[in-house]
Amino acid sequence: MGQNLDMLLGADPAKMKEIPTGEIEIPRLSKKLGQKFYISFRAATIDEMNEIGDKAGKSESEEMKWTIYEMSTDPLFKTKELREKYGTKRPVDIVSDILLGGEVIMVYNAIMKLSGFDKGRIIEEVKN
Numbered sequence: 716m717g718q719n720l721d722m723l724l725g726a727d728p729a730k731m732k733e734i735p736t737g738e739i740e741i742p743r744l745s746k747k748l749g750q751k752f753y754i755s756f757r758a759a760t761i762d763e764m765n766e767i768g769d770k771a772g773k774s775e776s777e778e779m780k781w782t783i784y785e786m787s788t789d790p791l792f793k794t795k796e797l798r799e800k801y802g803t804k805r806p807v808d809i810v811s812d813i814l815l816g817g818e819v820i821m822v823y824n825a826i827m828k829l830s831g832f833d834k835g836r837i838i839e840e841v842k843n
Contacts, residue, residue, distance in 0.1 A: 734758050736788070739825045741818055754822055755789040758830040770807075779823040780810040786826050 723731075735758045744752035759767070759782065767785060771777035784792045784807045791797075792809050803809045810819060827833060 734760075735829055737825060737829045738789075739822055741814065741822075743815065743818065744813075753789075754783075754787055756783070756786045756822070756826050756829070757788055759786050759826060759832070760830075764830070764832065776819075777807075779819050780807050782826055783810045783814075783819065783822050787822075 736755065737758075738753040738755040741752050741754060763785065764782075767778060767781045770781050792813075793806065797803075798806060798809050801809060801812045803812050814822065
């Protein structure tokens with residue numbers, strides 16, 4: 716057998732299925748709130764990204780917001796109380812009610828990188 720196959724056969728399947736997590740600081744909110752403010756998130760699966768793509772249609776900004784909305788673990792943007800506090804009409808819009816455009820891109824990119832969907836890296840690897 717090949718070395719890679721041997722490694723996979725020797726691995727604990729439960730550990731292989733563990734979903735990575737990450738966090739990113741939002742400096743503007745840290746300054747406004749007087750303490751470090753992080754958004755914690757988990758990696759997305761290919762199936763979740765397909766579902767997000769369906770929800771977002773062809774809009775890249777909608778895809779970014781839906782990704783953050785679905786993958787964030789703290790704050791949990793799905794919380795009804797949070798949406799009510801900020802007067803958000805459509806649930807996914809809580810993301811853009813709290814984060815500025817550049818912050819949305821920053822968090823989205825962090826989630827994509829953690830999930831293995833780092834577009835820049837994939838393009839470079841295909842070129843080489």
